[in-house]
Amino acid sequence: MACSVQALKHLGPIAFLRKMADSSPPRLQGCSSSISKSLSGSDTVDLAPVDKKSLNHESADLVDHEPPPLRWTRYIRNRSDCIPYDADAISTRRSVYDDPDLAALYWPKKGYENLHRFDPKARWTYREEQALLRKIDWKVMLWAAVSFSALNLDRNNLSQANTDNILGDLKLTTDDFNLGNTVFRLSFLCAELPSQLVSKRVGPDRWIPTQMVLWSIVTMAQFGLSGRSSFLVCRALLGFLQGGFIPDLILYLSYFYTKHELPFRLALFWISSNVCSIAASFIAFGVLHMRGTLGRAGWRWLFLVEGLITLVIGLATFFKMPPSPTQTKAWFRPNGWFTEREETIAVSRILRDDPSKGDMHNREGLTVKRLWTAVCDYDLWPLYIIGLMFGIPSSPPGTYLTLSLRRIGFSTFQTNLLTIPSTVAGVFTMFGITLLSETVDDRSYIAMAQDLWTLPFLIALYLLPALPNQWVYFGLASGLLSYPYTHPIQVGWCSRNSGAVASRTVNASLYNMFVQASSIVASQIYRADDAPQYRRGNRTLIIINCVNVLFMYPATKAYYIWRNRQRAKIWDTMSVEERQMYLTTTTDVGNRRLDFRFAH
Template sequence: MVTSRGEDLGQTACIMFFALQLDRGNITQALSDNMLVDLGMVTNDYNNGMTVFYCAFLLAELPSQLISKRLGPDIWIPIQMVSWSIVAASQAALSGKTSWYICRALLGLIEGGFIPDTILYLSYFYKNAELPKRLSWFWTSYQSTQIVGAFLAYGILHLRGHGPLKAGWRYLFLIEGIITFLIGIFTWLYLPASPTQTARQGFKGLLRPKNGWFTEREETIMVTRVLRDDPNKATMHNRQGLSFKLLWEALTDYDMWPIYILGLSWTIPTTPPQAYITLTCKALGFSTFETNLLTIPAYVLFILQLLFWTWASEKMNQRLLVGLLAQIWALPLLIALVALPPHFNNSNWAKWTLSTLLVGYPYAHAIIVAMTSRNAGSVRTRTVGSSLYNMAVQASNVFASQVYRTDDKPYYYKGNKALLGVVAWNIIAFIVAKAYYVHKNNKRDRVWNSMTREE
């Protein structure tokens, strides 16, 4: 019973991640329907809008975590979801660069913090060793949205020329925003405050049983197993905010800094190809509808690699090595994109294959997020650490959003050469971070093993 209800919560988190990516990722499908042309924009304007989004997302990460820590994630997460769904749907009324930048900024501010908020919430229910597997499924649902979104776009974009909105991408934003709004209402009615607060309380919790999910004995078992795995989770309750002193102590935990440094760059080599995959397909001569269907193999490969490498990382007890593998995977593919001449025979399919393989790379984000939570050591550091790592990743997205420029299209040779330089840095950074944590663990083990049983 305890396990099944916990997995129900995990499935709900998957739906929440689905909703996040539905409104965050549908921009790639909108681009395939000539959104930039309709709005009188070029790819540099698109880059600037994405930069605004990631900057706003980054700035909102830590404040969102602090609000969530005070209100409780069961309250704050549904507020976020309903709020961003309204902004996402309003993109149907975009009229040019200014409205594009405003909507991107609002989306970033509201969505920022959602991922670390959710991870902190789930850490109340799962042991440390159980979290990576769950997170791999959450990011699977996150990327499955791209597959579902491609099929949705294939149908919705056929509405171009019909009804009051005319453009198919306008209907796409409106319909998918409404879907997220409904999911946000569902989470507000369903999410419990904690493992011991699952009973229905007034209208909130309408989708939970009146007497809660667990018996008193089951609650004891569930809480005990989590606290025995990580006693630090008992140091703060789920409605307790962080004081400035506790925040500063978390920020100055330098043992977490190598993870933050990795977050600044490790996803950059694959981010521009992913953001531009539909524009690349259009530039290669594929139609709007062919383009959306041709993105699906990349996301299928991504999901398969995500699940396999998350499983393998726990099996081998190696995490940073998966991030290193992602750089080794990207290296020959970027070299090929730089070396492949524009008019090479069958180059359209060759370039599509290379782009697909880049987007479907070994994704270590779920592994490193779980590693951040695992290494934090206390609830306050886990709260701040998850935010800082995600802020670092959003900062990397800011850098990545400016790599492909209008004067470099459609094959972005200069941009791909820059990405090769980032790959070289990342390989060094992962090796140094691995060596640092091996050294720290060996030092800790020597101190521990030198103690007597009484000590």
């Protein structure tokens, strides 16, 4: 069956819909949401063979409400209150697939790798879903966290090397150190989109471990650094090879988790980074004692040891990262991770939560057109600006922490251990702020917490005398760096507001590019001619902090509220038939569709 629309292309969108509705077309038997392509070249909308009668089954047992938010108070006050439902009751939530007239419009494309396990008639209980989720957490999330820890082990070890006089050994100044950070971030930024294009074509399960192995080799090569040139070359190579890694991992996790589950997992994701930083401090404490072994500085052995650790993790990742929930079987894992029943639940619940995840195969590359469309998605630009601005106030104090502690009298080994308290505190503040965001279902105001936290500490650092008491400085710096890191909230926010696999891949990269650009800006705020107090730099950080709190976050929330109201004025006045015609014929995808609402 086909419905002609070529003659109506010249009409505006609303007039087009009304004209289509007036033409009283035959009832649709099905079509994919990803093949609404008639307005971009083809004269007809091809309809997939979906049996509408099979979807018109009893659905009274479906759950209509959204999943309850995570509330940590339940664990404190009454543990039995954590499960306020019958564990054997149906937990399948209602979706568009339970409406015979809409299901076909959201059907996964034929090439979707999990299509054979998708069953809109499938029902599962809370007990089954929670058991599956625990299995995914242990098998997928845990190793993703280990992989992410390997990234942070290698990209943050320069700070630990600073405590062992790497700058003096290589005859570098703090401005050279700033330049090295800038080169690293710029290379990291430039690699984001190319890395995503490669990852989408070959699959993140192949590209992520490949990246890890390559950058571990460069990390170990830093054992032989000889001066400024080799230092800058290694920083550039590390940045280029690590670029795109974080969006790749987030895209991979989205194959297994719903939009309500992902933000909390992303918090755990970044908590693993803090845990890694703590472990790295102890590793540095031990390895830096090797200074003088074979006539080499301790920081050289640090690069070699941490590079070897990453290499082992990278090689193991080739065997620990299956492509999708239905592709866990391999020659080294003949039974796979999931039963057929679990695969059906895993796939069906993901598509019920977000039908757009069935729009692309996990090894399907992005076309130039889809890439350009995602780049031009101005509704994500406010989040890019947030990515650029939010981390600047806290970045220079964190980057210079080890250098500053050494300057005011702490030894190499004291300095490495004194970085641990703020890292531990950051685990709890990040975990708490993410739970709070999901509990109150707010991102804009809650994500502001990071800048609200750092502001008073920046003012206190600005007012310190030229030679402060070393423990007073340590207390203020540690308090500042214990801030609730809101990056996981904002990554999930960007992913949710993208609304489609293709745009989600690109938008995550663009957001991360702006975060790296933020680090480039931040690396130039503390300058050698402003040392050691960095009064001018701290004054700049205070101004940026105030702009973030007073304008940036409130303006972003106001923008998304306005956009949602703008679309609701159109969508809410359309009849059922007009909505069906729109969904059938529109070329809008993801967050460009009239039925999409932005989270804020």
